[in-house]
Amino acid sequence: MDPISVNRERRVIVLGTGGTIAGRASAASDNIGYTAGEVGVADLLQGIGAPPGIGLEAEQVSQVDSKDMGFAIWRTLAQRCAHWLAEPDVAGIVITHGTDTLEETAFFLQSVLAPSKPVVLTCAMRPASALAPDGPQNVRDAIVVAATPQACGVVAVCAGTVHGALEVRKVHTYRLDAFDSGDAGPLAYVEEGAVRQLRCWPAADPAARTVFDRIADAATWPRVEILASHAEARGTLVDALLEERRRGAVEPVQGIVLAATGNGTLHHALEAAALRAQAEGVAVVRATRCAEGRILPRPGQSLRDAGTLSPVKARIALMLELLVAGPAA
Ligand code: SIN
Numbered sequence: 414m415d416p417i418s419v420n421r422e423r424r425v426i427v428l429g430t431g432g433t434i435a436g437r438a439s440a441a442s443d444n445i446g447y448t449a450g451e452v453g454v455a456d457l458l459q460g461i462g463a464p465p466g467i468g469l470e471a472e473q474v475s476q477v478d479s480k481d482m483g484f485a486i487w488r489t490l491a492q493r494c495a496h497w498l499a500e501p502d503v504a505g506i507v508i509t510h511g512t513d514t515l516e517e518t519a520f521f522l523q524s525v526l527a528p529s530k531p532v533v534l535t536c537a538m539r540p541a542s543a544l545a546p547d548g549p550q551n552v553r554d555a556i557v558v559a560a561t562p563q564a565c566g567v568v569a570v571c572a573g574t575v576h577g578a579l580e581v582r583k584v585h586t587y588r589l590d591a592f593d594s595g596d597a598g599p600l601a602y603v604e605e606g607a608v609r610q611l612r613c614w615p616a617a618d619p620a621a622r623t624v625f626d627r628i629a630d631a632a633t634w635p636r637v638e639i640l641a642s643h644a645e646a647r648g649t650l651v652d653a654l655l656e657e658r659r660r661g662a663v664e665p666v667q668g669i670v671l672a673a674t675g676n677g678t679l680h681h682a683l684e685a686a687a688l689r690a691q692a693e694g695v696a697v698v699r700a701t702r703c704a705e706g707r708i709l710p711r712p713g714q715s716l717r718d719a720g721t722l723s724p725v726k727a728r729i730a731l732m733l734e735l736l737v738a739g740p741a742a
Contacts, residue, residue, distance in 0.1 A: 424467070424468045425467055451541075492509070494526055497694050519578035580595055
C-alpha cells in the first residue's frame, strides 16, 4: 500500500485494478495502441488533490486489462472494500478499473456489499500516456463522489456523469463519454467538484452480507454461460453443455443466460434446447439483448426472465443465486 497522505479527518481509499486508465502507449498521440494496466494506482493520484478535509490512500489490488477480469480478483476486491468500509474514518472507496467489464464489477460489488458508504468505480478511455488523458478528471470526480456524505452504494463515474451499478453499461467503443444508464438515466453529475444528484443512490442492504460470506467461502463459483438467440440460432451449444454435464465434467454448467431478442423471445430451436436443459436441472434465465427497456412478463412463460438486467449482469445474478442456494440435493 502506498500512503499518499494521512492524518486527515476522513479518508478516501483508492483501489487500483488496471485498465486503460493505467495504460501506457509508446507515443503520446496513440490512444488505442497501448498496454492496459501498467501505471501504479499511487502514480495515478499524483497531482489530483483531494477535497478539503479528505486524505487519500492508494492500494493496488490487481493490474489487469479488464477483459481478463475474473472471480479471484472480484473476491479480493470485495474483501478489500469490506475491510476499508468498516473503518470509521473512511468516507468511501474509489476503484480505478478498465471500461470493458466495469459494469460487471460494479454490479457484482453492489450485489455482495450493497454498502452504506459510496464505492465509486472510475476509468478512462485514453491511456495515462495520452496527450490529453481523461483519467485524471475522472479520478478527481470519483473522489468527490466518494467523499460525499449522503452518497452510498456502488456507482460508476465517467465523463462527469454518475451511473448506478444496476443500470450502468458501456455503450461506446471510443468516445470519452462511453457509459450510459439506459431508461433510468444518470444518477448524478459532478460539476466543478460538486455533485448534482438526480436520482436515489443504490440502496444499502445488510442482507448482501450472506452473499459476501458465500463468495468468501466457496472453493469454486458456479459456472453460468451466456448464449445468444439470433437468426438461425440452434440448440447445439446447449446440448454440448448438457453432454458435458452427463459425462461428469469437473465444472459442469449450472446456469445458462439466454441473450434473448426484444421482449425476451427466443429462436424456437434454442428455446427447445433451453427447456431440455431446465428439465435436467440447469437454471435458465432470459435477458434481453436490447440496450434499453426491460422484459415485460407475459403469461405462460416456461423460462424465467431477468427483468431489466443485461445478459452479463443476469449471469452474475444467477451465479450468486446458485452460490447462495448451494449444491442441488
Ligand atoms: C480495459 O477494460 O481494461 C481496457 C479498456 C479500457 O479500459 O477502456
